[in-house]
Amino acid sequence: MSFRRRLTALSVTIVATPLALGGCTEARKLGARSADGRAAPPVLTVMPTDRARDVPITAEIGTQVAKGRISAVRITDDKGVEVKAEPREDGTAWVPTAPLQPKRTYTAEVTATGDKGATTTRKTTFTTMPKSTKPAITSTLYFSNEQTYGTAMPVTVAFDPPIPKAARADVQRRLFVKTSPAQPGTWSWLEDGSQVYYRAPDFWRPGTTISVRAALQGLPIGKDRVGDADRSATSKIGRQVSLEIDNATKQMSVLRDGKLIRKIPVSLGKPSTPTSSGKMVIMEKHQNTTFDTRGEPNGGYVVDVEDAQRLTWGGEFIHGAPWSEGDQGTTNVSHGCTNISAAAADWLMGVTQVGDLVTFTGTEVQLQAGNGWTAWNVSWDEFAKGSALPVPAGLRPAQAQVPHPGTAVGGSPAPVPSVR
Template identity: 35%
Template sequence: MTKRSIQGLLAVTFAAITVVSLSSCTKSPSYSDAVDAVGSFNTFSQPELDVTGWQDKPLPDSAVGVMPGAPITVKAHNGDISQVSVVGPDGAVKGKVSDDGASWVSSSALDYGAKYTLTAAARGVNGENARKISFSTSSAQNFAAATSVTDDGETVGVGQTVSINFDAPVANKRNAQNAIKVTTNPPVEGAFYWINDSMVRWRPEHFFTPGTKVSVAVRTKGIDLGDGTFGQNNLNTNFTVGRRMVSTVDDKSKIIKVWVNNKVVRTMPTSMGKDSTPTNTGIYMVAERVPSVVMDSSTYGVPVNSPGGYKEVVYYASRISFSGIYVHSAPWSLGDQGVDDVSNGCLNVSPDNAQWFMNHSLRGDVVEVAGTVGPTLPGDDGLGDWNVPWAVWKKGNA
């Protein structure tokens, strides 16, 4: 090694020693000698089990008044479900583990006024955990069955709302709504509104777009609907929105214009309600269409044998209100149609026009009336849903 190399090596060594010496002059870090107790690795890795009922609310041990129709859910955290057993008076309750193994949900309703025992286990990365609880279900005093106004698979007009009827009053409307799921394709925002204590509707802000598919799942079986009444059944129903057909009439012209996909396809002279029995203004939905119907004034408080009373058969009748307004054949008023209002509230048209309207209408087609001396068709009429302002409808009344 040369003298120059030895001098260089000594310089580097001295520099390194200097750096170490300088570093050692800084303040040394201090550490507490108190060590907190922590859980073992086994504790951290053991799975946890949660049991929930209606609306994902925790289901504690010894719970009472559990809704028989509310699904029981068991969820595992930090592990997978390895076993779930729910046993009651009729044996084991059916259920299914999710594809990811993290949860189990019951798939059948429980009995009323019965006691159940739930045992669940889950496996984590380092061991298992288990949980066992018991609970009792509610007893029912009455039942309410749900039905759909629309038939399953029906093609309807753009104004058809989702219409679910119960055969008994529903006191806990919020529970009923939470048990009903409406799905549309394409998706559209909508809201529930109660027409009365046994009729709930769902609709968007504006008429449906033609081609929209609507699916309704009612899961009220075993759900507490209030005042001792429980849901009697579950229900699945679907409908498809067909072409857009909207009929408009103004009392000034007394001409019904039928618009299909925004084009006028037919005009029909009409005679609407006279001033003493005016036709309501507003938006109507077409309901049943029948070849003939008996119209009886006593059904709305006017005796048949009194002045203004009547009971007669009319033909080619399309109902557009629960209060008894129809578009129907009225050959006796042909001379007044398009000229004067002489009816008891219905839209009188010629036999040919009435038959055409009946044959071409779908449930949920729209009729818009303007310019009469009558008030707006009430939103709770049953076919006047669209007369409730959207802000009011969206807020709801459950």
């Protein structure tokens, strides 16, 4: 079955002239002291190589320093205009905050300062490659700007076509997430490379601000493709809300701040079209929508529904279903969706928002990876195994806590709803 699917603050600058991907500009040999007995300056290496050409527009100013630290970075283009950049968390490179321009020359001047105050400055000039003629891989960032999301909201990037395994580390290096207050996490890839999720070991804390940048425009991806765009968004995490739906009781428990605020009778998928069990996330909210299943297996109907909340790409929703109110709480009669009364659905729309956690138990089938935003459907250790880059050893789950998803408006483009 197929489904559709850390830059820190510190601002710096860039100046223009050629640069290449595999080379460096290096300082003098390492020594404890200079000939006159004064403290020796730091040893500094800067990349790309001076006078490098055909450098990708995703170039970063790489630095290596011994016996000191980077104290200044300035980047400018060939017209003398400064290019803003931010350092990677580990300080190994400075990343321009916007893609460089094709066939332009940039100059980077980097200064390192030693413990005793001695300095070393290195300059490199490089030229970017012409605009690529290779086909682009389309990326979609499912994280909108200036929204308020639930505490289970994973940052999701989808790719068409999928990213080959050999190229995933390069792509992941260009995906940045910054949280305030800090709550570090990692990226994890679906096996087929069609989606990558970012989350922390535990649910986001209410009030957290999350800034995301998928800096992929012009990035070489394998031998035959490039990234399509540079996308960014900043949003907040809202109140704690989660839903728990038990097929055994045919009841939905609505929790806020870990406390039960209401129980709602449900009718889930009948045996021939069962609802999935697992941890889902509310992906979209619709006051009104149309389910059109003509041409699909077990489909063939068109129906208008109100107060619908998407949970999977495969078409599982929570929605108002006045036609099944007599079965709700006792019998499963739906095509896979969670049917609730019209009044309950209207109330629930005012409580939940995109990014809230929804947990189903006791149904006939399990949720498939990638059928929706399934980042929470595995343990943290299993999730971290999906990273294409090393995960810091100290990044471990905290003590178990009550799930606390939250609030959001917004959503993402999606397939036509297909199940009721």
